[in-house]
Amino acid sequence: xxxxxxxxxxxxxxxxxxxxxxxxxxxxxxxxxxxxxxxxxxxxxxxxxxxxxxxxxxxxxxxxxxxxxxxxxxxxxxxxxxxxxxxxxxxxxxxxxxxxxxxxxxxxxxx
Amino acid sequence: xxxxxxxxxxxxxxxxxxxxxxxxxxxxxxxxxxxxxxxxxxxxxxxxxxxxxxxxxxxxxxxxxxxxxxxxxxxxxxxxxxxxxxxxxxxxxxxxxxxxxxxxxxxxxxxxxxx
Numbered sequence: 001x002x003x004x005x006x007x008x009x010x011x012x013x014x015x016x017x018x019x020x021x022x023x024x025x026x027x028x029x030x031x032x033x034x035x036x037x038x039x040x041x042x043x044x045x046x047x048x049x050x051x052x053x054x055x056x057x058x059x060x061x062x063x064x065x066x067x068x069x070x071x072x073x074x075x076x077x078x079x080x081x082x083x084x085x086x087x088x089x090x091x092x093x094x095x096x097x098x099x100x101x102x103x104x105x106x107x108x109x110x111x
Numbered sequence: 112x113x114x115x116x117x118x119x120x121x122x123x124x125x126x127x128x129x130x131x132x133x134x135x136x137x138x139x140x141x142x143x144x145x146x147x148x149x150x151x152x153x154x155x156x157x158x159x160x161x162x163x164x165x166x167x168x169x170x171x172x173x174x175x176x177x178x179x180x181x182x183x184x185x186x187x188x189x190x191x192x193x194x195x196x197x198x199x200x201x202x203x204x205x206x207x208x209x210x211x212x213x214x215x216x217x218x219x220x221x222x223x224x225x226x
Contacts (some may be wrong), residue, residue: 003152024124034214035216041199041205041219041220041222042219042220043115043201043217043218043219043220044154044201044215044217045217046214046215048215049214087156089153099144099156099213099215100148101153101154102153103152103153104153
């Protein structure tokens with residue numbers, strides 16, 4: 001069955017550093033992969049979408065890579081700020097009509 | 112533009128009871144998705160509605176059901192509540208009909224507690 005793995009341990013980094021989050025998937029070949037941010041008690045908010053024919057995508061301080069050979073996506077936040085602290089969810093498209101989410105990685109950026 | 116709205120925000124029910132959760136999508140969006148997020152766990156896909164019809168269903172028992180109205184708002188019904196149904200129920204809408212690359216706009220959910 002389709003499986004998505006994200007770091008279950010929280011990622012703690014110092015303000016100003018680059019945070020790198022990993023998303024691995026198995027048993028399917030998504031055409032798209034999305035990243036969302038979720039704050040406690042709130043719904044997820046869309047950040048970026050990357051297609052299988054795109055190796056990298058950037059938006060302001062965010063960068064996403066998509067390696068279909070490794071079945072992996074990396075999500076980078078450069079010059080991280082305490083306001084970036086949240087849980088980040090990856091969602092490789094799970095096939096027609098369904099978007100499947102990973103359990104998420106909690107990021108804590110310390111001043 | 113108003114976002115996705117869900118009601119109620121919090122709900123406490125007893126085992127065996129029934130509950131109805133409501134969702135209003137962003138204006139112009141015809142697709143509504145429901146997800147369950149148990150504490151500390153990821154989002155589990157429940158249901159997808161588009162143009163008033165159920166298009167896909169996740170791996171949940173039949174006591175989870177729903178519908179979409181002509182104005183594209185949606186209801187999620189859960190019968191015979193069990194303790195493990197305690198979770199945050201999230202509704203999302205999309206203006207794209209195919210689910211594969213749908214960018215989802217989420218509401219802030221309904222927190223259901225079953226005692």
